[in-house]
Amino acid sequence: MPGPFRTTPARNTAVDTIRLVGLVGICVVNLPFIALPGAxxxxxxxxxxxxxxxLTVETLFQAKFFLLFSFVFGWSFHLQDLAARRAGASPARRHLRRMAALAVIGCLHGILVFPGDILVIYALLGCGLVAVRHLSAPALARLALAMLPLAALCLTVLWVSLPEAAFSQPPAGDALSQRIDEWLSTLGFLLVFQGPLAFGAFCLGLAAGKSGFFAPDHPWQHRLDRALPWLLVIGLPLNLFHAAATGGLLPAEWVFATLAGVWALAPGAPILAAAWLALILRLTRFRPLPEILIAAGRNSLSIYVLQGMLAGLTFCVVGHGSVGQARLLVVALPLAGAAILALAAWAVVAARGPLERLLRRMSGA
Known part of the structure; x- marks a missing residue:
């Protein structure tokens, strides 16, 4: 009898590979905000x-892997919708219970582990999927496209307000109150920074589920693969321009050029995320990951939270601010790998990770 870590023929291993690669990218982005003090x-x-x-992280990783993860989140919503219908349950009620449970886990994670938590954002935006679940795949794609100007507007708001807010001192109080204040302010920032693009990626993921995008030899996979050179040619300069603008590399008097660089993330992040998606799909076709790692990819919630816990413990020991950005880029890879391997070992004896079990129980699925 196959062990619990074995995938079934119906399981799409490409999606689990995307989750794993996405987790590594998210760890690369998050680690400086865990390891370095303040802003x-x-x-x-x-x-x-x-x-x-x-600049490398800003250009290649920031907001790209979050969108990859969001795309898969939208795709999985479609599968959960189908599963609820087969079980005779209300898809909307089951999904909203799941989002409420995810929000509870996210609140605890944001307060106790990492204020840059994305789970509450997923829970809030995920509720919006209920309202659009009946749209066709083309309509969902058009809705995702409509998120781009909204994202540019939100980025403009942040560009105007961030220089003041980023370095403001948190109000005095006990440690728990300060952590709650820090988490709430970060949550507000991330909702504005990532919200429109994330919801657009949710919609594209849902459209991918409806159209069968991850089916072997699906024509849209081949189109994406052929578009890869253009995605890189367009996406890399846009994201490099954004990194230069937000990193203060442009002259201070170049106000409109800086604003254009801020806007560049709105189209640039989805374009480069699509390039990453094309590269990952190539990987799954020509050199698939070992089965036990694929099984770990099913437990992305547990891996995500464990990454934050390991990073927090590591820099509580070595000291916040003791490691520079270059070393953090190197440290992120084994740290993410350790969390993935821990859940791979768990998958040998249990099909679901601990937080996946908790989420399932809390949502009544």
Missing amino acids: AGLVLPDAGLDRLAM
């Missing part, structure tokens, strides 16, 4: 290697 993760460092590392 240091937002400031371009003085050291050359640290500066290059931060």
Whole structure:
């Protein structure tokens, strides 16, 4: 009899690979905000290697892997909708219970582990999927496209307000109150920064589920693969322009050029995320990951939270601010790998991770 970590023929391993790669990318982005004190993760460092590392993360990783994860989230919503219908349950009620449970886990994670938590954002935006679940795939794609100007508007708001807010001192109080205040302010920032693009990715993921995008030899996979060179040619300069604008590399008097660089993320992040998606799908076709790692990818919630816990413990020991951006870029890979391997080991004896079990129980699925 196959062990619990074995995938079934119906299981789409490409999606689990996307989750794993996405988790590594999210760890690369999050680690500076865990390891560095205050708002240091937002400031371009003085050291050359640290500066290059931060620009690399901003160009290649920031907002791209979050969108990949959001795309898969929308796709999984379609599968959960079908599963609820087969079980004779209300898809909307089951999904909303799941989002409420995810929000509870996210609140605890944001307060106790990492204020840059994305789970509450997923829970809030995920409720919106209920309202659009009956739309056709083309209509969902058009809705996703409509999120781009909204994202540009939100980025403009942040560009105007962030210089003041980023370095403001939190109100005095006990440690728990300060952590709650920090989490709430970060949550507000992330909702504005990532919300429109994330919801657009949700819609595209739902459209992918409706159209069978992840089926072997689906024509849209081939189109995406053929578009890869263009995605890179367009996406890389846009994201590099954004990194330069937000990193303070443009002259202060270039106000409109800086604003254009801020806007560049709105189209640039989805374009480069699509390039990453094309590359990951190539990987799954030509060199699939070992089965036990694929099984770990099913437990992405547990891996995500464990990454934050491991990072927090690590820098409580070595000290916040003791490692620069360049070293953090190197440290992120084994740290993410350790969390993935821990859940891979768990998958040998249990099909679902601990938080996946908890989420399932809390949502009544």
